[in-house]
Amino acid sequence: MSTELHTLTLAGMQSAMQAGEVSSRELVDHSLQRIEAVNPEINAFLQVDTDGARQAADAADAVRSAGHAGPLTGLPMAHKDIFCTEGLKTTCGSRMLENFVAPYNATVVDRLNQAGMVMVGKANMDEFAMGSSNENSYFGAVGNPWNPEFVPGGSSGGSAAAVAARLVPAATATDTGGSIRQPAAFCGITGIKPTYGRVSRYGMIAFASSLDQGGVVAATAEDCALMLTAMSGFDERDSTSADVAVPDFSAGLNESIKGLRIGLPAQYFGNGLDAAVGDAVHAAVKELEALGAIVSEVELPNQHLCIPAYYVVAPAEASSNLSRFDGVRFGHRCDNPADLEDLYKRSRGEGFGAEVVRRIMIGTYTLSTGYYDAYYKKAQQIRRLISDDFDKAFESVDVVLGPTTPTTAFKRGAKTDDPVAMYLNDLYTVSANLSGLPGLSMPCGLVDGLPVGVQLVGRAFDEARILSVAHQFQQVTDWHQKMPASV
Amino acid sequence: MALTTDEVRSIAHLARIGLDEARLSELATDLSTVLELVEQMNSVDTTGVEPMAHPGSSGLRLRADAVTEENRREALQAPAPSAEDGYFLVPRVIE
Amino acid sequence: MSWEVVIGLEIHAQLATQSKIFSGASTAFGAEPNTQACAVDLGLPGVLPVMNAAAVEMAVKFALATDAEIGRTSVFARKNYFYPDLPKGYQISQMALPIVGEGKVAVMQSDGTEKVVGLTRAHLEEDAGKSVHDQFSDATGIDLNRAGTPLLEIVSEPDMRSSAEAVAYARQIHSLVRYIDICDGNMQEGSFRCDANVSIRQKGDTELGTRTEIKNVNSFRFLERAIEFEIERQIDVVEGGGTVVQETRLYDADKDETRSMRSKEEANDYRYFPDPDLPPLIVEESFIDSVRQGMPELPQARRTRFVESLGLPAADAAALTVDRQTADFFEATLDESFKPRLAANWMTGELFARMNKEDVSLDAVPVTAEQVKGMLIRMQDGTISAKTGKQVFDELWNGAASADAVIADKGLKQISDTGAIEAMVDEVLAANPGQVEEYRGGKDKLMSFFVGQVMRASKGKANPAQLNDLLKKKLEG
């Protein structure tokens, strides 16, 4: 094979291995070389497991020679550093877990291992998945491969940048308010956040438990489908895991979208949306119409309350989820604590970065006596309204479509001093988390050399549909094939 | 709702996060801005709306009562900042 | 001034499950530190709770036993606070919607009257770990083996009016949870712990006074003394012109006093909210039905049955239903050849006296119900007398295999052969002509002298009833 191995998609690598044109070991070595060459510039990887990856690749090649290869055997990938990996550091982008080695694997890690995928390393991320720019990592910001002066989005910025720079063909990611879809949009790749409960949260370090969902970023919808099939499914170790059958997401990709009803919420195309981004999204809608989709308007009347409700629910859950990081059983402990209170306060004060502190503080406040009803309960009621709005919309359409983000990627440092401006990045994505619905972002244009993403939201457990819509779109467009010049 | 530095100090205490005065006053500004954002919720009347704590509608799944975990103290205690004789250690607590 | 005391109790009963409430780690007591604390119990990053079905079943059993409402939808909530023995920084408990709602329990008081105490609620929650202060010179050790042990927190209405009533109520709950097999009741091991809310008010007042909460009392004796002390203290405070402060207090058994734990109090704000890791717990009618099928007969019903169908006096019935083990033991000694009353007398008399003397509980008694039954059968059929029975029981206590074996080994078989007894009577009367004369002259008391003589001659084996008859006949006839 040529030196262009890394430009292959996951599916392309799979065919090449099946055809005997390349081995897993070659793919993995190539990935390791690219990481070594490119990562210093974009900082997408926090850790590379060279030895482990090579061993796993050799083992995968042996499995293939023995005739037992599955659809993912030997394919290289990266895990977002939020997924616990036994024997390898899991930092969650935080000083708090700088040296934390989990004594267990996340269910997602186990499943992809069993499927034969080869993890080459752990991807950078916003600390504890809190952020939309990947500037909140204790281990340094991530550069957008399209232009390293710009952010890759977050919190799965490392995963998205690694795929966009073609260091790995795919990576796991997580999405609490848009953390898969927004970086996918900013980096010009495809990312899917499945239905809440589709992918086990066991071993995935919690940010906001009722919103967090693991998923995947890759170049194409076809690649996402491949990996999501292996990652998904019931897990008895997660009480919120859904006991719902998992279809082979790859199998349904070629279904025609003729007659598919697409809803455009007026609220997704109003104030705050960059005009050029809006144009790119409308152009994508035209392509889908040409493929036979029927487009209509739908109403999401409470859309403007998504961000306010989200910034109550997510910090509240986070404030409690992050209490376990207390310097007692694992994680950062301050030097020479004078007493217990000193131990707690300095360990946590030193271990958590500014944005994490901000969110713990908001959550602590909104749950405290006298404020619960005004903030937390109110937010949960609005969450219900938002969820009901989607139920209503899905009575008349099959998919809700809009921009993934209001703008393309912004410059590093542009929003670090204004938390609220940063939060508005998630304007179109948080509703899917609040209502638990599957959402996908795929590339649909370039504005000033930076990618634009279009978002598809489906009914609960209808990932197959949004994946097939995206795949059909990618059969007739080439936005997903565009790569940063450096690649 | 604008928060005072004193209020922020007491929230920080509840959350057991040690912050110096400069950060407390910085946070008073930041948190007030965020609260202003979230208070947009008040523009809608939610009387009678059932709060939603979880997406999905399924009830809690129950596990059979069986001991499935064995002693893994050594591995589980390996990440501990301070442990001795099988105990996790913290500064002496006076009760 | 005349004061009325108002007491409510919160009891933490450790549920007798094999594994923890949210993990598969063992709940067995006494293991090496942290050997029964798995990743979930330690609250390591990324791990998640999964609910134990047996704990739900036990809570429903308790609801059925106390005629309580069952929360068809109950919600687990997080109670947030920092403490080193609380690994996650929050305790998973139930707040707004508990699994057990309002119920009631009839409490038998020391004077034999019954008082109905209202139950406010009972909820499921996880226990915390243990802090060890004496093992390390300048550090506290944390053992999380107990973390995640399932608890049922049983909250009473403030219905008790004295320490004695409070203790009677606590004993009743203690007996009940063991009766329905949801808690081993071991107070030394902390399986059953009481918190008492105590306040005073002037007689006739309807408003409650300010209460204090005495935490974690682990014996009934201490409970009584702690409440007594607290009542006295509050009266002293108020009569001295002060006011009672709402606070948590700790009972110090060595000093026999309660003292403030204000240090632990400091502005707790638990920030309860529904646990997002655990969807609502839905209890279906069919689940309740299946639990109902497995319910044992409750103490109250059993007591009534002992009186009405077994013909026991009320006091015996009460004593024999004090706990399930005693009642089960009693019923296992019954045989159709004798009246239940014979067994009841034996248990409430001999057995309880012996247990008292040796200071052992029923599970440490070395005699089985089967052995007692064998002995009672021999008493009923006249093989041995009641007096010999005591000797047989003694031998059984000391390891003998059965009453029949003792009777055979020691030759204790009662002489019920009229001819043999008559011969002995004749002999005794012949040897004591003077006493016979005196008896016939009206000195009735000498009867016991003759009985004693014949018994001695028979080595205690003469059937006493036959002996009496024969003596009377010979002396008076």
Ligand SMILES: [Mg+2]
């Ligand atoms: Mg409690």
Ligand SMILES: [Zn+2]
């Ligand atoms: Zn290459």
